[in-house]
Structures are given as C-alpha cells and as structure tokens.
Amino acid sequence: MKRTKKKAFREFIAQKGLKSTRQRDIILDAFLSSDRHMSIEELYLKLRAKHPNIGYATVYRTLKLFAESGIAREIQFGDGQTRYEHVAEGEHHDHLVCTHCGTIIEFENETIEKLQDEVAQSHDFIIETHKLELYGICGKCRK
Amino acid sequence: MKRTKKKAFREFIAQKGLKSTRQRDIILDAFLSSDRHMSIEELYLKLRAKHPNIGYATVYRTLKLFAESGIAREIQFGDGQTRYEHVAEGEHHDHLVCTHCGTIIEFENETIEKLQDEVAQSHDFIIETHKLELYGICGKCRK
DNA sequence: GACAGAAATGAAAGTGATTTTCATAAACAA
DNA sequence: TTGTTTATGAAAATCACTTTCATTTCTGTC
Ligand SMILES: [Mn+2]
Ligand SMILES: [Mn+2]
Ligand SMILES: [Zn+2]
Ligand SMILES: [Zn+2]
Numbered sequence: 001m002k003r004t005k006k007k008a009f010r011e012f013i014a015q016k017g018l019k020s021t022r023q024r025d026i027i028l029d030a031f032l033s034s035d036r037h038m039s040i041e042e043l044y045l046k047l048r049a050k051h052p053n054i055g056y057a058t059v060y061r062t063l064k065l066f067a068e069s070g071i072a073r074e075i076q077f078g079d080g081q082t083r084y085e086h087v088a089e090g091e092h093h094d095h096l097v098c099t100h101c102g103t104i105i106e107f108e109n110e111t112i113e114k115l116q117d118e119v120a121q122s123h124d125f126i127i128e129t130h131k132l133e134l135y136g137i138c139g140k141c142r143k
Numbered sequence: 144m145k146r147t148k149k150k151a152f153r154e155f156i157a158q159k160g161l162k163s164t165r166q167r168d169i170i171l172d173a174f175l176s177s178d179r180h181m182s183i184e185e186l187y188l189k190l191r192a193k194h195p196n197i198g199y200a201t202v203y204r205t206l207k208l209f210a211e212s213g214i215a216r217e218i219q220f221g222d223g224q225t226r227y228e229h230v231a232e233g234e235h236h237d238h239l240v241c242t243h244c245g246t247i248i249e250f251e252n253e254t255i256e257k258l259q260d261e262v263a264q265s266h267d268f269i270i271e272t273h274k275l276e277l278y279g280i281c282g283k284c285r286k
Numbered sequence: 287g288a289c290a291g292a293a294a295t296g297a298a299a300g301t302g303a304t305t306t307t308c309a310t311a312a313a314c315a316a
Numbered sequence: 317t318t319g320t321t322t323a324t325g326a327a328a329a330t331c332a333c334t335t336t337c338a339t340t341t342c343t344g345t346c
Contacts, residue, residue: 019312021312021313023324053325054324055324056325057326061323112255115255123281125241125248125281127277127278130276132273135272135274136270136272198297199333200295200298203333204334
C-alpha cells in the first residue's frame, strides 16, 4: 500500500517532468505514516520535529501535488482547515464526524451511492465527485 | 412565504431583545428577493446599488442573524465563500452542483436520508446535521 | 417631544489559513 | 562539470471573514 503510493507518486513526478527531491520524499513518508485526515499545519509540525528546515510552503505545495497525483484527497470538514487523506486505489468512503470530540469514522454504503447516481440521472447530471458527511454525537460523547 | 419569513424574523428580533433597524429591513428584503445560495459579498454588492451606505460588516452580521433565527442556512460549496440560502419551515434538501457552469439544483431523497440514519446508528452516532453534495456536469454543459 | 440606556452601524484594523513572490539552492540532462 | 530547469524557504501578500470602537439609532420613560 505504502509501496504502491510511493511508486505512484514517483511515476506522477516523472511523467510530469517534475523533480524528485529530498523534501518530497520526506513529506511523502510523513504523510503515509500519519493519521488519515491531516491538516497542512499538523503535518508541518510533525515534520518539524525531525526536519526543522522544511518550510511550510513546501509542505503546502507537496500536499497539493499528492492530491493532483491521486494518492491523496483534499477534504473540508468545515473547521476552517483543509485536510488531506490517503486515497486507496479504486476505493471510496464517506465520513461520520463527532461534533463533540472530533472523532472521524469512515464508512461505505453502496446503496446510498447508487441512489445518488439515480438522483443525478433524473436531473440529467453526470456525477464526478460527491461529498457526504454526517455530523453528530458519538456514543462515547453521549455517556 | 416571504411574509412568513419577515414575520418570523421580526419575532426572533423581539424575543431576543434586539432592535428593529432600517438596515435589517433592507437586508432582509434583498435576501428574500434574491437567488438562493448568495454569498455575503454578492448580497453586499447587490445592496450597494440602492444603498451605498450600508456596510459589509452589517450585511455579514445580519446574515448570521438570519441563520440564527432559522430563516436562513449557511452553506459551503468549497469555493471558499460562505453562502446563505432560504430555509423553508420543516423542509430539507441537498445539492447537485455543476462544476462547469455553477448551476445548483436542489433535491430531496427520503431513502438516502433513511440510509444515513441507519449508517449513523450502526456506528452508535446520533446525527445532528449532514451535508450531501453531488458535483458533476449538467446536461446543458455536456452539449 | 426630550432623554437615558442599550444596541446597532460603518470604517478600519485584526485574524488565520492559505497562496504567491523572489532570491537562492538542488536536480538532472548533456 | 555545466547550463538549464525546477524546487525551496522566508517573507510578503491575499482572501474571506471577524472584531473593535467611535458614533448613530432605537426604544421605553418622562
Ligand atoms: Mn476519510
Ligand atoms: Mn439549497
Ligand atoms: Zn465524540
Ligand atoms: Zn453546467
């Protein structure tokens, strides 16, 4: 998985005529070995511990590249920070977000996806992407 | 409908001990007679034509009040601008957004809503709100 | 109507999260 | 190694709000 993504990114870099740099390798490793749903700031701070000389702008630009290459996806949970999450080849999931403790649960539901397509079709739309987020209180927070 | 919302807002104002001002009336009229899904900036510019002396901050604060009073809902389509849309009593809808021309279509789907509740339940969550947006290309833009 | 106190307004300053600029440094093809 | 292209980091600029504060309005009382 990690291997696959590294390879995928290397190929993206090559195919685009971009350069393979020390920073991009470091940031990719940090990203792949981190929580899903990291903000730029979070990843930047995590990196700073071992690599104090990496700039925020580089992390920012590199995460954009990850998204462009298809190994990451940009998400917004409405807290004002852009987050990036790992994308697995051919997979998709949506999110359940606890508004109390911030816990994020991922889920897939084929039936919902199908119904979405039907809705789109009935309005003569062809869906490219979608966003489904359920905000609420998790079990722990209700106790 | 427009009547109802005006009344609802007047009552909200009264019940909260706030004041009824010329600006709030003007902004409410402009909001109610405008497209659904207006950004603060858009409403502000629309207003400026007839009322050059109304400040951006007042529009901003008043839209927040509309949302608080229940006659408007804040939405984010990921374009970096907060938008406000009319809310009809006891109604709910989700959005289909054309990424090419910006057209927004509203839809309701009871089955999807039910499935969302089931997903939440299965993860011991109680949903407070949700966001479902389908992004794609509309029929017109495909021709 | 005149007044006092409370709340609202508008212009300008402040915020926070990006996003861009630019001088310098690193890749990489030849 | 060299020349050319691309990347990097620090700092400045942007953008979309959000807050501050001096001044105006409202509104209930005389
Ligand atoms: Mn996820
Ligand atoms: Mn809508
Ligand atoms: Zn929780
Ligand atoms: Zn379109």
